[in-house]
Amino acid sequence: MIAETGLIALWLAAALALLQFALGAIGLRTGRDDYYAAIRSVAVAQGLFVALSFLLLIWLFLRSDMSVRLVVMNSVSVKPFIYKFSGTWGNHEGSMLLWVTVMGLAGAFIALFERSLKTRTLVATLAAQAFISLGFYAFLLISSNPFERMFPVPADGQGLNPLLQDPGLAFHPPTLYFGYVGLSVAFSFAVGAMITRDVGAAFAKAMRPWVLGAWIFLTLGITAGSYWAYYELGWGGWWFWDPVENAALMPWLAATALLHSVTVLATRDGLRAWTLMLAVVAFSMSMIGTFLVRSGILTSVHAFAVDPERGSFILALLAIYIGGAMALFALRVGTVKEGSRFELVSREGALVANNLLLSVILGLVFIGTLYPLLVEAVTGDKLSVGPPYFNLATGPLALMLVAVMAAGPLLRWRRDNPTALLNRISIPILMTAAALFALALFTTDMSVLALLGLALAIGVGVASLAPLWKRNLRRTPLHTYGMVIAHFGIAVALAGMACESSFTEEKLVAAKPGDEIAVNHWTLKFEAIEPVAGPNWTALEARMTAQYGDGALHQITPQNRMFAAAQTQTSEAALLTRWNGQLYVVLGDGDSEGRWQVRVWWKPFVTWIWYGGILVALGGFLAMIGRLRRGYKQRKQREYAEAIV
Amino acid sequence: MKAKHQRLTLALLALVALVGAGLLGTYALQDQASYFYTPSDIVAKKPEAGTPIRLGGMVEEGSIEPSADGVTVQFIVQDGTARQKVTYTGITPDLFVEGSGVVADGRLDANGMFVAETLLAKHDENYIPRELEDIDMTSGEYKTETLVQ
Numbered sequence: 178m179i180a181e182t183g184l185i186a187l188w189l190a191a192a193l194a195l196l197q198f199a200l201g202a203i204g205l206r207t208g209r210d211d212y213y214a215a216i217r218s219v220a221v222a223q224g225l226f227v228a229l230s231f232l233l234l235i236w237l238f239l240r241s242d243m244s245v246r247l248v249v250m251n252s253v254s255v256k257p258f259i260y261k262f263s264g265t266w267g268n269h270e271g272s273m274l275l276w277v278t279v280m281g282l283a284g285a286f287i288a289l290f291e292r293s294l295k296t297r298t299l300v301a302t303l304a305a306q307a308f309i310s311l312g313f314y315a316f317l318l319i320s321s322n323p324f325e326r327m328f329p330v331p332a333d334g335q336g337l338n339p340l341l342q343d344p345g346l347a348f349h350p351p352t353l354y355f356g357y358v359g360l361s362v363a364f365s366f367a368v369g370a371m372i373t374r375d376v377g378a379a380f381a382k383a384m385r386p387w388v389l390g391a392w393i394f395l396t397l398g399i400t401a402g403s404y405w406a407y408y409e410l411g412w413g414g415w416w417f418w419d420p421v422e423n424a425a426l427m428p429w430l431a432a433t434a435l436l437h438s439v440t441v442l443a444t445r446d447g448l449r450a451w452t453l454m455l456a457v458v459a460f461s462m463s464m465i466g467t468f469l470v471r472s473g474i475l476t477s478v479h480a481f482a483v484d485p486e487r488g489s490f491i492l493a494l495l496a497i498y499i500g501g502a503m504a505l506f507a508l509r510v511g512t513v514k515e516g517s518r519f520e521l522v523s524r525e526g527a528l529v530a531n532n533l534l535l536s537v538i539l540g541l542v543f544i545g546t547l548y549p550l551l552v553e554a555v556t557g558d559k560l561s562v563g564p565p566y567f568n569l570a571t572g573p574l575a576l577m578l579v580a581v582m583a584a585g586p587l588l589r590w591r592r593d594n595p596t597a598l599l600n601r602i603s604i605p606i607l608m609t610a611a612a613l614f615a616l617a618l619f620t621t622d623m624s625v626l627a628l629l630g631l632a633l634a635i636g637v638g639v640a641s642l643a644p645l646w647k648r649n650l651r652r653t654p655l656h657t658y659g660m661v662i663a664h665f666g667i668a669v670a671l672a673g674m675a676c677e678s679s680f681t682e683e684k685l686v687a688a689k690p691g692d693e694i695a696v697n698h699w700t701l702k703f704e705a706i707e708p709v710a711g712p713n714w715t716a717l718e719a720r721m722t723a724q725y726g727d728g729a730l731h732q733i734t735p736q737n738r739m740f741a742a743a744q745t746q747t748s749e750a751a752l753l754t755r756w757n758g759q760l761y762v763v764l765g766d767g768d769s770e771g772r773w774q775v776r777v778w779w780k781p782f783v784t785w786i787w788y789g790g791i792l793v794a795l796g797g798f799l800a801m802i803g804r805l806r807r808g809y810k811q812r813k814q815r816e817y818a819e820a821i822v
Numbered sequence: 823m824k825a826k827h828q829r830l831t832l833a834l835l836a837l838v839a840l841v842g843a844g845l846l847g848t849y850a851l852q853d854q855a856s857y858f859y860t861p862s863d864i865v866a867k868k869p870e871a872g873t874p875i876r877l878g879g880m881v882e883e884g885s886i887e888p889s890a891d892g893v894t895v896q897f898i899v900q901d902g903t904a905r906q907k908v909t910y911t912g913i914t915p916d917l918f919v920e921g922s923g924v925v926a927d928g929r930l931d932a933n934g935m936f937v938a939e940t941l942l943a944k945h946d947e948n949y950i951p952r953e954l955e956d957i958d959m960t961s962g963e964y965k966t967e968t969l970v971q
Contacts (some may be wrong), residue, residue, distance in 0.1 A: 687892020
């Protein structure tokens with residue numbers, strides 16, 4: 178009965194979304210207030226029903242209800258609780274239901290709490306949001322029903338892909354989905370504002386928390402995904418330019434650009450049309466990301482199934498939404514009045530440079546990701562575009578972007594003096610030059626990109642703190658702290674990337690128990706191989722001790738795991754984290770002479786990459802809280818003033 | 823600055839950025855995109871030694887041969903019609919087994935041996951690398967125990 182209830186809830190939610198769209202469309206046409214009032218309650222009800230449906234699916238997974246096809250395919254009754262839970266969205270149908278659930282809840286949230294936007298624009302936004310949701314409801318109900326029953330009922334399920342049985346999976350996909358959906362809300366706002374021709378600072382202020390929220394989740398999702406790939410795949414790399422990674426990176430790049438342009442719109446009422454365009458692009462990138470991952474047209478661990486029907490469905494949705502939005506943009510862009518103006522050397526100018534560079538990087542990643550698919554479709558040639566392309570194409574631009582990032586916050590709005598800027602930024606420039614000189618002198622064979630990256634990271638790290646210089650720290654607004662921390666996080670991550678790619682040391686040996694392996698200042702003693710067992714796996718575990726110089730002994734235990742249900746093997750890397758880097762040990766296969774393959778890396782400062790990512794997200798979070806609090810205060814003051822009048 | 827001028831400068835900047843990106847992109851793509859080869863493609867097209875290519879096919883049953891150093895492995899990749907010898911130094915991927923799909927990035931050496939730098943195996947029992955979809959699997963060596971019917 179649970180599965181049927183879930184399906185009914187899903188149908189009801191779909192019907193409510195249709196009603197929400199119709200109410201909005203008719204309401205906007207006739208301008209009747211009662212429609213406006215009704216659409217809010219409908220949006221809330223839709224959110225509740227779709228959430229109910231998702232909760233019931235989780236319930237089915239937790240109970241291991243083997244009469245439901247989806248549970249059979251993706252779960253098994255002997256599996257730790259957390260993976261039963263996360264198995265709910267570790268598959269196509271479940272993840273689509275999660276998507277539409279988050280979207281429904283976001284709509285309900287807007288309906289309940291959005292007060293600063295004009296009513297007409299709000300109604301148009303909710304109608305747009307319902308229209309997007311409808312496509313996903315249709316997708317779920319027509320081609321990927323998560324509640325489908327299975328007859329006869331099998332004794333047990335097939336289990337979850339062992340690579341995905343990891344705490345990281347429990348949080349990684351939902352985080353990205355929150356980001357994607359946040360961008361869909363920003364897109365709905367843009368559509369709403371275009372429909373009612375209400376593009377201005379108020380609209381930007383209403384949209385900004387959603388963009389920030391989406392951006393925080395995308396940042397966290399990418400950071401977590403990168404770390405997951407790093408320790409779970411056992412290849413020692415943290416970014417592979419895999420199309421699935423790009424599928425998350427492209428919306429992030431667009432969201433980063435949007436985040437900065439929306440600030441110009443909110444603060445200075447400039448870049449109106451451009452901001453609308455970016456909102457459309459950012460959502461398009463989310464849809465393309467979903468399409469790439471969900472359609473299974475890519476070579477990747479994330480493409481769980483190869484199913485052309487689903488791919489075509491998402492592609493059709495993509496065409497409708499993006500085509501529709503572009504058409505609306507083309508029709509309405511002429512009516513968007515020009516915003517306020519600025520000089521080239523100004524805060525706005527730096528933000529325009531930021532937007533241009535981000536857009537170009539986005540374009541290059543986009544070309545590199547889709548070009549092989551296009552070539553294959555046209556000529557049939559199979560082609561792969563890998564890290565050499567992406568590093569060469571985007572690396573120099575990313576460094577330029579980081580340099581602009583150092584200067585931007587030190588510029589005044591509207592107009593500034595170039596020499597004054599040079600004065601303000603002289604210390605970071607000197608530090609970068611000094612670092613560059615020292616690195617060129619004392620290191621050998623660092624790549625140019627890494628050399629520049631590390632030197633720049635040092636200067637930018639300092640420059641990013643400069644906006645707090647000589648300020649009353651207690652009266653500095655929270656969102657300024659947010660910006661400073663986020664920019665500082667970028668410098669930290671950049672330093673980590675440059676160090677990892679330049680100073681990593683590696684050793685690959687076939688070792689017997691009793692052997693010693695030396696890497697950098699580390700000595701690893703291979704003591705024994707022992708069998709161990711977990712809840713649903715057995716493993717061979719290497720017991721090793723690691724010692725840094727004459728320091729303390731650390732126990733480390735890389736494993737080779739066999740999963741009973743899926744008949745597959747994964748290697749669990751052992752990581753030893755120190756303040757200055759990470760020791761990364763992978764156990765390979767054994768041979769007939771009793772030797773075991775062991776691969777050891779010493780990666781200086783590699784953890785900074787993810788610490789940086791977390792700082793960036795934290796900065797975003799502070800900025801969002803700061804903006805929301807200020808918006809709330811201003812509204813209260815306005816209401817108070819109106820009450821007095 | 824007048825509004826018109828400002829818009830013009832911005833549009834010009836955007837144009838320059840776009841053209842630059844296009845040029846950079848095509849340049850990098852021409853240089854760095856590697857073509858995908860099956861063993862029969864290698865026989866037919868004879869890529870030069872040293873060009874980075876991506877090789878895909880099935881690991882032939884009984885062909886995996888470890889070498890004396892314990893970390894290098896030699897095996898044969900086949901696609902039903904042709905065979906290609908491959909050598910790889912490193913830990914083989916978790917799902918690398920005989921009779922299973924594999925994608926290797928690397929280059930041919932002067933003796934016609936494919937020196938792989940990275941190996942990708944099919945990731946789970948449901949999944950076939952995109953490049954391998956077209957290969958005829960009727961040689962009977964590839965097990966199609968897919969779970970999803």
